[in-house]
Amino acid sequence: xxxxxxxxxxxxxxxxxxxxxxxxxxxxxxxxxxxxxxxxxxxxxxxxxxxxxxxxxxxxxxxxxxxxxxxxxxxxxxxxxxxxxxxxxxxxxxxxxxxxxxxxxxxxxxxxxxxxxxxxxxxxxxxxxxxxxxxxxxxxxxxxxxxxxxxxxxxxxxxxxxxxxxxxxxxxxxxxxxxxxxxxxxxxxxxxxxxxxxxxxxxxxxxxxxxxxxxxxxxxxxxxxxxxxxxxxxxxxxxxxxxxxxxxxxx
Ligand SMILES: N[C@@H](CCC(=O)N[C@@H](CS)C(=O)NCC(=O)O)C(=O)O
Numbered sequence: 001x002x003x004x005x006x007x008x009x010x011x012x013x014x015x016x017x018x019x020x021x022x023x024x025x026x027x028x029x030x031x032x033x034x035x036x037x038x039x040x041x042x043x044x045x046x047x048x049x050x051x052x053x054x055x056x057x058x059x060x061x062x063x064x065x066x067x068x069x070x071x072x073x074x075x076x077x078x079x080x081x082x083x084x085x086x087x088x089x090x091x092x093x094x095x096x097x098x099x100x101x102x103x104x105x106x107x108x109x110x111x112x113x114x115x116x117x118x119x120x121x122x123x124x125x126x127x128x129x130x131x132x133x134x135x136x137x138x139x140x141x142x143x144x145x146x147x148x149x150x151x152x153x154x155x156x157x158x159x160x161x162x163x164x165x166x167x168x169x170x171x172x173x174x175x176x177x178x179x180x181x182x183x184x185x186x187x188x189x190x191x192x193x194x195x196x197x198x199x200x201x202x203x204x205x206x207x208x209x210x211x212x213x214x215x216x217x218x219x220x221x222x223x224x225x226x227x228x229x230x231x232x233x234x235x236x237x238x239x240x241x242x243x244x245x246x247x248x249x250x251x
Contacts, residue, residue: 002026005043005054007033008218010179011071011108012053016217017175018075020210022084028221035226036236057081072104075172085172092167099159099166099173107152107180114149114187116238117141124234149187153195156181160197164204178205182215 002019006012006028019026031037031052038050047054047069055074060066061081068074076097079086086096117138125134156177159166166173181202184191191199205211228236 001058003029003056003058005029005031005047005052005056006218006221007031007052008215008222009033009052010111010182011051013179013182013214013218014071014176015053015055015074015078016214017179017211018078018085018172020214020217021175021208022078022082024078024082028217030221030224032224032226034233034236035228036232039236070104071108072100072176075100075176079172085170085175087169087171096167096171096173099171100176102155103173103176103180107156107177110145110148110152111180111187113141114145115183117145118188119186120234120238124238146188149189150194153181153184153189153198157195157197160201165201174201174205178202178211182206 002024004012004015004019004026006016007030016026016028018024031043031054033052037043038047038052043052043054044050046056046067049069051069053071053074054067054069055077056065056067057077058065066077068077076086078084079096087093121138121141122134125137129137156166165171166177181198184202189195191202
């Protein structure tokens with residue numbers, strides 16, 4: 001059975017949405033990123049960038065196990081293995097792959113930074129600075145990534161004009177992008193008035209039973225989160241480097 005090294009985050013949801021949609025059995029191996037599981041030697045063996053999700057398929061292309069990290073690579077692998085959610089002709093295939101790459105290179109990293117500067121940076125800074133100073137320090141990143149978020153929503157909105165899904169047919173491009181749009185309110189985005197095509201697509205995606213199930217399964221995994229101090233959680237998520245976990249420091 002396919003093992004997904006997983007925590008209920010947008011990048012994790014992408015993969016479970018595919019597996020639920022395709023009806024492929026899988027097992028979730030929790031990687032509690034707040035508690036630092038992403039730094040264990042066993043996990044780094046399959047995901048050297050210390051990020052989840054990662055996948056181990058015991059039944060790889062040559063009959064041997066294969067490990068893959070990066071959610072976009074996992075989606076492409078699964079789409080090819082199961083012959084689903086990606087067209088087979090070269091033109092259609094690359095139409096989907098380019099939007100998966102767009103999500104991976106833009107939507108994930110930029111909206112991740114949007115979350116960081118709108119939510120986490122103020123939380124971290126308020127430990128050391130008074131509110132006016134926090135606001136001053138956070139403002140550049142806050143504005144920069146909130147604007148970038150809107151730019152990306154506009155790109156998506158244009159692409160969805162007159163279409164049910166990003167590439168016409170439902171595909172891994174939608175599965176990759178939707179989980180990052182789910183927390184749109186946190187990104188300071190108003191779907192209703194500014195991005196009507198995204199709103200329509202969002203509502204369709206949210207109602208898909210497999211999407212629902214994937215997010216629900218994720219919620220259950222989230223309930224297993226271990227108790228760690230705020231300080232430890234922040235260090236794991238925003239500061240820790242692999243060499244803090246036993247690797248020699250760079251000189
Ligand atoms: N480009 C990677 C990004 C993965 C990623 O950033 N995962 C986050 C959670 S969404 C993570 O593992 N964070 C742990 C950490 O920051 O140490 C992918 O799409 O798989």
